[in-house]
Amino acid sequence: MAKKGMLTLQRKAIFDIVSDASDHPTAADVIERLKDRGYHFAYGTVYNSLRYLADEGMIRELRLEGDASRYDARVEEHQHIICVSCGKVDEVFVEPAADWVADIAKETGYTIEEKQFLFKGVCKACQGSKRLS
């Protein structure tokens, strides 16, 4: 379904940034890290490349909190949890019960093709350090 183009130098460099990241970088993060590696691509190119990579299934675009999309090179089915204290985003690999999903399909009448779950809570590190409110 893909193969509309090729993995150019720019696209490869941008994929590497996302792939090497342990967080979930935004487009702005990617541009900054490109700079650290000596690259200076145009904004349009970066967004273009990120969309290309997402279309190819090489990365996933995430819309969590905030305005900016984040990108994730782990493309296996998984969900996310964000710490309301420090903003860190972690992966969640525990699948929900199939009958729960089936119930939702029955209740709504929809066929369910995709699930995007975002949990919010306090991460272990932030639980230790008492309230930073």
Next chain:
Amino acid sequence: MAKKGMLTLQRKAIFDIVSDASDHPTAADVIERLKDRGYHFAYGTVYNSLRYLADEGMIRELRLEGDASRYDARVEEHQHIICVSCGKVDEVFVEPAADWVADIAKETGYTIEEKQFLFKGVCKACQGSKRLS
């Protein structure tokens, strides 16, 4: 926790719009519908009021697909499902199993405070009309 201000005419009018809506209007939708009722508030006022209402717990801000936040006057705990064919958003009231959530807390080490689920699929109406792609 709230009570920092009052329900002014503007805020009330905006709350009524969201409350009367059967869809999940964006700020732009709200402004348009205000116009239909003879109101012409400033953009700043509309966003301000929506945030106020959300802080008061009178409405909920939703971040689903697209750039624009949507607003929902149903404040009870529930989730959403969006039709990938027509874009309609429906409510989902089926709660997940408690032990699934507990598993996630254990796996991640987070305390879980909130859950935002978005399902994607095809609604009943769109299933009837064969592929519109």
Next chain:
DNA sequence: TTTCTTGCAAAACATTTGCAAATCG
């Protein structure tokens, strides 16, 4: 050449902010 991709700047949106004027208590 024909097609795709890049660079750059401008445009398009959604949302926020600064500040003076209006309103509330």
Next chain:
DNA sequence: CGATTTGCAAATGTTTTGCAAGAAA
């Protein structure tokens, strides 16, 4: 008066787009 809220416009941040130039097939 003192605090809050509104209106308006300008600013911000993110992402897209138009178009000429460059690279690849």
